[in-house]
Each structure stands twice: as C-alpha cells, then as structure tokens.
Amino acid sequence: MRALPVGDRALLVEVSSGExxxxxxxxxxxxxxxxxxxxxxxxxxARTVLLDGLDDPARLADELTASDVPPAPPxxxxxxxxxxxxxxxxxxxxxxxxxxxxxxxxxxxxxxEFSVAFxxxxxxxxxxxxxxxxxxxxRRSTPRTAVPAGSVALAGPYTxxxxxxxxxxxxxxxxxxTVLWDHARVPAALLSPGTRVRxxxxxxx
Amino acid sequence: MTDRALVVVRAGALTxxxxxxxxxxxxxxxxxxxxxxxPAAALANRLVGNPTDAAxxxxxxxxxxxxxxxxxxxxxxxxxxxxxxxxxxVAWGASIRVPAGALLDVGTAASGVRSYxxxxxxxxxxxxxxxxxxxxxxxxxxxxLTDGMVLPVGTPTTHHARVDxxxxxxxxxxxxxxxxxxxxxxxFTPEAQHTFTTSTYRVxxxxxxxxxxxxxxxxxxxxxGELPSEGMVLGAVQVPPDGRPVIFLADHPTTGGYPVIAxxxxxxxxxxxxxxxxxxxxxxxxxxx
Numbered sequence: 001m002r003a004l005p006v007g008d009r010a011l012l013v014e015v016s017s018g019e020x021x022x023x024x025x026x027x028x029x030x031x032x033x034x035x036x037x038x039x040x041x042x043x044x045x046a047r048t049v050l051l052d053g054l055d056d057p058a059r060l061a062d063e064l065t066a067s068d069v070p071p072a073p074p075x076x077x078x079x080x081x082x083x084x085x086x087x088x089x090x091x092x093x094x095x096x097x098x099x100x101x102x103x104x105x106x107x108x109x110x111x112x113e114f115s116v117a118f119x120x121x122x123x124x125x126x127x128x129x130x131x132x133x134x135x136x137x138x139r140r141s142t143p144r145t146a147v148p149a150g151s152v153a154l155a156g157p158y159t160x161x162x163x164x165x166x167x168x169x170x171x172x173x174x175x176x177x178t179v180l181w182d183h184a185r186v187p188a189a190l191l192s193p194g195t196r197v198r199x200x201x202x203x204x205x
Numbered sequence: 206m207t208d209r210a211l212v213v214v215r216a217g218a219l220t221x222x223x224x225x226x227x228x229x230x231x232x233x234x235x236x237x238x239x240x241x242x243x244p245a246a247a248l249a250n251r252l253v254g255n256p257t258d259a260a261x262x263x264x265x266x267x268x269x270x271x272x273x274x275x276x277x278x279x280x281x282x283x284x285x286x287x288x289x290x291x292x293x294x295v296a297w298g299a300s301i302r303v304p305a306g307a308l309l310d311v312g313t314a315a316s317g318v319r320s321y322x323x324x325x326x327x328x329x330x331x332x333x334x335x336x337x338x339x340x341x342x343x344x345x346x347x348x349x350l351t352d353g354m355v356l357p358v359g360t361p362t363t364h365h366a367r368v369d370x371x372x373x374x375x376x377x378x379x380x381x382x383x384x385x386x387x388x389x390x391x392x393f394t395p396e397a398q399h400t401f402t403t404s405t406y407r408v409x410x411x412x413x414x415x416x417x418x419x420x421x422x423x424x425x426x427x428x429x430g431e432l433p434s435e436g437m438v439l440g441a442v443q444v445p446p447d448g449r450p451v452i453f454l455a456d457h458p459t460t461g462g463y464p465v466i467a468x469x470x471x472x473x474x475x476x477x478x479x480x481x482x483x484x485x486x487x488x489x490x491x492x493x494x
Contacts, residue, residue, distance in 0.1 A: 004388035005493055007468035010438050012388045041231040043436030045460050050436025052231070119234040120434060120460035123343050127434075164344070183333045183345065189233040 001069070003061035010052040011061055015069075017047070018117050018129055018157075023072040024049050025193055044118040044193045046127075072194075079113060079196035082161065084152050086110075086201055088172035090140070094154060097137050106201055108135065109173065114159055114197040119189070124163035124181030126191035133157065143169035150176045152199065159199075161191075174199075208274040209326060209358040214308060216350040217269035221339035221414075222328050223321075224260040230334055231459040237439065238340040239455045241414060241478030242319055245283035249323035251368055252280035252300045254361060259327030260337040262350070264320045268311035269350060271322070276305045277358065278325040284317030284376060284479055299370045317376030317479035329359035341414050342456040376479040380408070380486040382452075382469045384442065385493050389432065389464035393444070397424040401466060402490045406450065410482035415458075416443075416451040417477045419486060423448025424466065434460045440469035442488070450488075452477060 001024075004012045015021050025044040028051070031037040037060075040053025054060055086106035095105035114130035131154075139155045144167065147153070151162045153170035160170060163180035176199075180190050191197065213220075223246060226239025240246035240263055247257040262269060268286055273279075281288045281297050288297050289310045295301045303309045303324075311320055330337050330347045339346040350356075390398055406421035424444050437443070437460060441453040445463045452469055454477065467488065469477075480486075 005385070006388050006438055006465070007385055007440060008470075008493060010468075012435060040228055041436075043231045043459060045435040046433030048433075048435040050231075050438070052436070052438050053228075118434070118460065119232060120458065121234060123230075123233060123235045123345060125234050188334065193232055 001065055003064055005057055005061070006050070006052075009054055009057065010050060011054060011057040013049045013051070013064060014047060019072075020069065021045065021047055021049055022115070022117060022194065024069050026072040027069050045120070046118065077196070079198045080190065081198050081200050082152075082176050082178045083202045084110070084174040084176050084199045085204070086174040087204070088152065088174045090171035091173045094137055094171050094173055098135055105173070109159070110199050110201045114199075116191045116193050116195045116197065117158070118193050119191065121160075122163055122166060124189040124191065125160055126193075126195070126197075128159040128191075128197055129157055131157065131159065137171050139169040140171060143167055147172065148175065150178070152176055209329075209360065210274045211271040211324065211328070211356045211358055212274065213269070213350050213352060213354040213356065214272050215270035215310070216352050216354070217264050218267050219265040220269040220350040221263050221341070222260050222330055222347050222356070223263045223338045224336055225258045226338050226455060227334045227336035227345075231436065234343070234459050235334060235345065236340050236342050236456050236459060238336065238338040238346065240321065241455055242283050242321065242475045244475050245319075245373065246321045246323075248371055248373065249280045249282040249321040250327070252282070252371065253278045253323045253325045255323060255325065255327050256362070259323065259359070260330065261328065262322040264311060264322065266318055267313045268320055269322070270308055270310040271356075272306060272308050273303050273324065273358065274305060277303050278361075279303050279309055280323050281311050281320055282323075282373060283319050283321040284314035286314045286320050287312035296370070298373055316481075318481055319478050324358055325361040326359035329357040340456050342458060374476070376481070377476045377484060380473075380476055380480050380484055382473045382477070382486060382488050383491045384467035384469055384488045386467045386490060387465075390466050392426055392428040392432070392464040393466055394425045394427045397426070398466070400424060401450070402488050406486040406488075408480045408482050408484040408486060412482070414454055414456040416453050417480070419450050419452075421449065421486075424450065426464070428464075432462050432464050434462045437461045437465070438468060440471060440474055441465045442467045442469060454478070
C-alpha cells in the first residue's frame, strides 16, 4: 500500500488490486462511521481510494501504511436485481469474443454476482466487477455518439448501466427499464460502491 | 401575494445558477460544481444581505439582463462590467436597488470573464442534492439561462447588508499558480517536470467550467500505458495524451484516467475563473505544508 499526497488536504491510497481497493474502502467507511476519520469525500476507484478534505493527510498516511486492512466484510444487504433484455447491438460481437453463443453469453452474464467497485463518468454510473478475467472485452474502436439510457454494457473487466443517454464506447449487450439515477429519490443513486448486483434476464415478449 | 421572481430578458453567452455546490457525493460520480470565483459570489451575497451560500447568477463574458417582478436589492461582482437599471448607470461591486419591473442589465466584462449577480433572497430554484448549482458536466441542477425563463427568488432574510461597497481583486493579467507536485509527477520525464514549473503557458479559449485548458510546451510521459481511473480533486492538473496541462475546475469529473502532475493551491483557483484566453500562466512549485 502506498499513500500519495494530493495537494495539502487529500491523500490517494494506492493498493495492488480492485479487491484490495474495495476492502480498503469498506474499512475507511467503517472508521468514518465510528467517528475515527474526519473526511469530506471517500472516492474509491480501480486501484485506489481518494480521501479529500483531510486536516492532516500526512498523519493518516502514516496510520494507514502501518496497519493491515481487513478483508471486506460480507455485505448483509441482499443483491439489487436489475431485469435485463439481453438484446444489445454488440451482444453478437461479445459472444464471438467469448467464443460462445449469444444465449450462452447472456447466461454467463446473468449467472454472475457483481459488485460496484466504484462510480464515476456520470452520476449513478457504477463500474461493476464480478466476471472472470477471461471475459474482459475491448472498448468499441469507434464510440457511439449516443448510447440510450438503460443500456447494459461491457468494457475491460467492467459492466455498467448508462443512467442517461450519453456518448459511450462500451459494448452494449442489453437494456433495462430500471432507473439508475433519480435525484428526487432517496437515495438518488441505485448503485453505490460496494452494492451487490444481479442481472435477471427478461424473456423476449 | 408578492411575486418574487426574475424574468430573464437576455440570457447572455452562458449564464448559470451557482451556489457553493454539492461536495460530498463524489463517490456517486457527482461533481462538486459551484461558483468558479467563490469569493466574488460570496461578496455579492454579502452586499445584498444574503447568507454567503445563497444562489447567484454566474455570467460568461457578455453578462445578462433580468427583470425582477418585485423590488430587490442586487449586486454585481466578479468581472468588472457596466451595470444599468432601466438604462441608467449604477454601481458595479455595490448594493443597488432594482424596482419591480425595472431592467437590470449586466454588461460585457471590461476585464475578467465571469460576473456574479446576487439578488436579495437568492435565486430559489429547487435544490438537487443540497445545491442549486448548474453542473455542466453531468447536467444536474437548473439548465443554463435562456431568454424568457422565469427564476424564483427567495424571501430575503431580515439581515441588512453588512457591507455596501467592497474592494475586489482585479482580474489577473498573469496567473501565477502555486502547485504541489504529485500524485503522479513520476509519470513524467524529469525534463517534463522541469518544463512544467519553468515555462509560461497560456489560457486556451477551449477552457470552461470543467477545466482551464492551456497552450504551451507539451509534457512527455516517462510511463507508457494507461493509468487505471482514480479519484480527482479540485485544482488537479491533469495531463491528457496531447501533453498540455488541464486544471480541473468546479464541474470536473470525479474520476479520471490521465495522470495528475500537480495540484493548484485552492486560494489560487478563483483567479483562474477570471483569466481570459491568452493570459500567461506560470506554475510555481511550493513545498507541501
């Protein structure tokens, strides 16, 4: 683990894997809930957790690098289920990349339990991990100028669901009617870091 | 019933509603947003007797014009500009009275970029996640002003303005930005690190509320390959593949995949809101506290 100072008030804690980043994030949330950590933002990402708005980043850096991070505790809350029509325009290409049929590709995806590694790109957009590394897929060589809201998509090791229509280079394998972001709802974001997710296939009507 | 509202008569090039933004939601991908020149927005509020976090209008270059439906106290701060009420010149940077139905015109900036317009009671659009700010990256908050739009105005507090005129820093003729290096300065060659802190850059016309883009010498990377996405702070100096530093401002993305060579001192950021394209920039390395 390395703790890199960011300006005068923030710390970027770097670990060696996504799993370690999720465990560190869980541990930092636990410390904050106990009142042992005063910080404005805790932002997990692929291999790091950013802590912004700290009084004494250097002291926290010493503390963190001197201690072991316990593995992330199992989540007590049940997985969120997101119904999906597996009929995306890139499903054929993804299935070919995996060397399976489209139906099998949908089954592999729907049989996986995902968890939200981190959020970014847009409010409510989660980067979900869970698929084995052999199912990593490249981004599209030409991004789409408009990906419809509710598109279920893959890129690299991640699955994501577009909260609203936006440009995007991910491979679209399906779509959902589930609303990922609604600022009038509490909480506004359906997915936050650590949330477990299952995609449930919807039979074609 | 008192109809407390502003009718937008001339929206200007880009006028948005801004307060102190919505920090604390970065882990959900929500940018902080908020007034770029926060001290100017706070001053405008103080001049009209508002709490400093009340929502104001942030203009871009050519101001805006609004007609209040009831009499308000107003103040224009930030980029200096001509201000008129029904065509009669009134003071910039001071508390002014705008009668019901009169036209408050905030003119083109004489220098600087963004003027701030506060009215007593504050702009009272519906808050989203605790803030009324327009976020141009994610689309949260009210849309930028358009001609004919009607903006609700809140009820003034009973506080009287604590100041009626106040000194303000002049828009910068040169940006001298203190930076602390890192977290990814080691992704750049020693020559690039030297270039960064010794060269003069210029403000690019492609700058916006998301980032201040620069023109100048490119910074070569020592590390090839991709940086996995990581959290970003306000004032981060990110270097995209074209090698030209971008300073992240209020609407910056919460995570990013290009290395951050340094972070600008928070006290030096308000000036970046007022730097016109072509303004020279120098990055001065300071030691971490």
